[in-house]
Amino acid sequence: MDRPVSFIPLRTTDPLEDDFLDVPTTPSSSSSSSKLTRLNGLALVISLQIGSGIFTAPSQVSQHVPNPGSGLLVWLLGGLLVWTGAASFIELGLRVPGNGGIQEYLRTCYGDAWGFLFTFMWCALAKPAANAIISTIFADYLLSSFLETHSPLAVKGLALLCIVGITTVNCLGSTAGAKAANLFLVLKLAALGGVVVIGGVTWAWGYGEGVPLSDDGWFGIPAEEDMVIWSSAGLGNVATALFGALFCYGGWETVGFVLGDMRDPEGDLPVVINGAMATVITGFCLMNAATYVCLPWQVIRGSSTVAVEFARRTLGSWGALAFSVAVSISAMGALNANVFATAKLCVAAAQRTYFPAILANLHVPFAGDEALYLDRKLRFLPAPVRGAVVGFANMTRELRWRRAVPIYALIMNGLMASFYVLIGSFNGLVTFIGLAEYFFFLLSVIGLLVLRQRSGLDPKYRTWTGNPVIFTVVSGLLILRGLLTEPLQGFAIAAAGVLGLAVFYWNSKRNGLPGPSPMTVMMPVP
Numbered sequence: 001m002d003r004p005v006s007f008i009p010l011r012t013t014d015p016l017e018d019d020f021l022d023v024p025t026t027p028s029s030s031s032s033s034s035k036l037t038r039l040n041g042l043a044l045v046i047s048l049q050i051g052s053g054i055f056t057a058p059s060q061v062s063q064h065v066p067n068p069g070s071g072l073l074v075w076l077l078g079g080l081l082v083w084t085g086a087a088s089f090i091e092l093g094l095r096v097p098g099n100g101g102i103q104e105y106l107r108t109c110y111g112d113a114w115g116f117l118f119t120f121m122w123c124a125l126a127k128p129a130a131n132a133i134i135s136t137i138f139a140d141y142l143l144s145s146f147l148e149t150h151s152p153l154a155v156k157g158l159a160l161l162c163i164v165g166i167t168t169v170n171c172l173g174s175t176a177g178a179k180a181a182n183l184f185l186v187l188k189l190a191a192l193g194g195v196v197v198i199g200g201v202t203w204a205w206g207y208g209e210g211v212p213l214s215d216d217g218w219f220g221i222p223a224e225e226d227m228v229i230w231s232s233a234g235l236g237n238v239a240t241a242l243f244g245a246l247f248c249y250g251g252w253e254t255v256g257f258v259l260g261d262m263r264d265p266e267g268d269l270p271v272v273i274n275g276a277m278a279t280v281i282t283g284f285c286l287m288n289a290a291t292y293v294c295l296p297w298q299v300i301r302g303s304s305t306v307a308v309e310f311a312r313r314t315l316g317s318w319g320a321l322a323f324s325v326a327v328s329i330s331a332m333g334a335l336n337a338n339v340f341a342t343a344k345l346c347v348a349a350a351q352r353t354y355f356p357a358i359l360a361n362l363h364v365p366f367a368g369d370e371a372l373y374l375d376r377k378l379r380f381l382p383a384p385v386r387g388a389v390v391g392f393a394n395m396t397r398e399l400r401w402r403r404a405v406p407i408y409a410l411i412m413n414g415l416m417a418s419f420y421v422l423i424g425s426f427n428g429l430v431t432f433i434g435l436a437e438y439f440f441f442l443l444s445v446i447g448l449l450v451l452r453q454r455s456g457l458d459p460k461y462r463t464w465t466g467n468p469v470i471f472t473v474v475s476g477l478l479i480l481r482g483l484l485t486e487p488l489q490g491f492a493i494a495a496a497g498v499l500g501l502a503v504f505y506w507n508s509k510r511n512g513l514p515g516p517s518p519m520t521v522m523m524p525v526p
Contacts (some may be wrong), residue, residue, distance in 0.1 A: 037263060037268075038271050042272050042275050042279075045273065046280060048254050049248075049250065049251035049252060049280045050189065050192060050251075050280060051250070052134055052327060052331035053134075053137065053247050053248045053430075054248045054284060055141070055191065056304055056305070056426060057244045057245065057248045057430070058071075058287075058288055058291055059301060059303055059306050061075070061245055062300045062301045063241075063301050063427070064237035064238065065237065065241050068218050068219075069217075069219035071288060072218075072292070075281075075284050075288050076281070076285055077242070078245030078246050079280070081470075081474055081475070082246065082277065083274075083281070084466075084467040084468070084470045084471040084474075085252065085253070085441055085445060085467075086253075086273045087270075087274070087463045087464070088444075088445045088448050089252070089273070090269050090463060091448055091461060091462060091463045092105050092444060092445075092447070093265070094461055095448070101253070102118055102253060103115045103118050103119055106118050106440070106443060108447070109447030109450050110443070112504075112508075113501060113504050116504040117497060117500045117501060118440050119354055119355075120349075120354070120500035120503065120504075121440070121493075122440075123346050123349065123355075124416065125432070125433075125436045125493065125496055126433055126436050127338065127413070128342070128416035129417075129420045129432055130433055131163065131417040131420075132159070132417045132418075132421045132424060133429050134338060135162045135163050135166075135331075135335055135417065135421060136156075136159045136426055137328075137331045137426075138162050138328050138331035138332050139156075139157075139162060141307075141324050141331065142324065143155060143158060144305045144308045145321055145325055159421045160418055160422075163417050166332070166336050166339050167411065170336070170339055170343070170410050171396070171405060171407050172399070172405075173399055173405045183333070184329065184330045184333030187326045187327075188327075188330045191323055191326045191327055195310055196286045196287050198294070199287075199289065199291065199293050199294055199310075202290075202293055202294050203290075203293045208293040209294060209295060210296055210297065210300075211292050211293055212293065213296075214297065216297075218292075236481060236484065236485035239478055239481035239482050239485060240427070240431055240485060240486075242434075243431045243435075243478075244427075244430050247430045247433060249280065249281075249284070266459060266461050270461055290310075291306060291310055294313060305324070305327075307323045308320045308323050308324050308327075311323040339410065339413065339414070339417075340410075342409075343410045344409075346359050346413065347359055347360045347406045348360075350362060350409075354507070359408050359412070360409075361401060361404075374389065374393055428486075428489070431489060432486075432493070435483065435486070435490060438478065442472060442475045442479065445468045445471050446468075448468050449468055449472075
């Protein structure tokens with residue numbers, strides 16, 4: 001799952017001191033030659049969906065189902081659920097045109113408070129936790145390149161170093177270019193395709209240490225397995241497994257961020273989304289089937305680096321090394337894009353007055369006024385601390401004011417991602433993210449049914465009513481089951497939501513209701 005979207009500030013605040021950025025001021029000002037074709041859009045959505053999580057999540061899914069056949073059903077059902085949501089988002093994107101995505105859907109359907117709450121929860125919970133997962137995948141696979149076994153503490157330590165390093169690089173104004181992003185995509189596709197091809201050849205020749213050698217086959221339940229799918233505990237396990245699959249399918253919701261850049265949205269969007277979903281579901285199911293053929297069931301359950309174990313048993317040590325390097329590099333690239341995109345999301349929120357103005361460098365009108373501002377705001381701090389903060393502001397002044405690097409937002413998100421690395425595990429964070437994200441996906445799809453009852457824009461494309469209904473019912477049950485299984489995570493998300501709404505209403509009383517900012521345009525980061 002790689003789902004980065006950046007919000008690019010188009011100009012600095014002082015026309016006398018700072019240069020204007022040479023980019024168009026609105027999405028509509030882009031020339032037709034820069035618009036996304038169907039093929040461009042298809043490649044973009046597929047690349048955002050196929051993330052590093054697919055190389056770790058099979059273990060998490062397998063831990064919560066009794067056999068390989070049930071695991072494949074989870075991947076298939078997860079993909080079909082996402083497809084119903086994506087089909088609903090096609091119509092939503094056409095009813096709420098532009099590049100706003102979920103934030104604009106919720107603002108249009110329910111008002112500013114829900115748009116703010118989405119942004120607050122995305123920046124405080126979903127995206128930093130996702131960055132924590134990606135950095136953990138990077139660390140796990142990189143350590144597997146050199147060590148057959150390694151401790152969880154070593155993984156957390158390397159994951160923290162990765163976050164610090166990527167955040168520092170972004171603070172210096174460097175981001176991965178298009179060629180680097182293409183390299184990361186090629187590595188992910190090569191690893192995914194390699195597993196499918198090797199697994200297919202192994203199955204055709206009748207080899208494999210997994211299902212072909214198992215007495216239980218695809219749907220048999222091992223004697224030592226006490227999981228009953230239709231029991232309360234079994235349904236809870238299935239919900240947890242589904243969240244693992246849904247995490248990997250993530251990226252489908254980003255369609256709203258590229259809608260305004262398509263040449264023919266009403267004609268192209270259904271083709272792009274349906275084509276991407278069919279491709280990704282097929283790829284993920286084939287990859288997991290190949291894994292089940294080549295690896296024993298208990299090995300899959302116990303390994304957090306499934307791709308490495310797969311390569312070691314089919315290609316030998318050199319294959320394991322190649323897969324370790326490929327996955328760790330692609331994870332690092334995904335983390336780089338996500339760190340930058342999350343910071344830009346915070347900048348856009350600050351420009352809408354959702355977040356503190358300093359995150360978007362709007363706390364003072366001109367760079368020269370910053371010293372006086374900081375002196376006034378920090379007067380209650382001890383002199384050494386105040387001096388360190390002012391010194392850091394002076395040191396980063398050119399980066400922030402001339403090059404529009406969102407340093408404060410980058411640091412804030414780096415700290416939050418590090419916090420999730422320290423306190424979370426892969427399985428726990430996947431469920432945590434799933435609960436938070438699917439709550440807003442659910443509200444958005446319900447909003448589609450609300451918009452259909454209002455007069456106004458009625459696009460030519462109208463998805464089958466069963467799609468939003470199925471997504472609403474299944475997602476609602478999934479969230480409810482997840483909350484019953486992980487009540488502490490549900491309580492944390494609810495507490496963060498209450499805090500977010502309190503911040504919104506306090507901010508509204510102080511500044512008035514926030515409105516759209518003409519200074520930003522949302523653009524996808526590959």
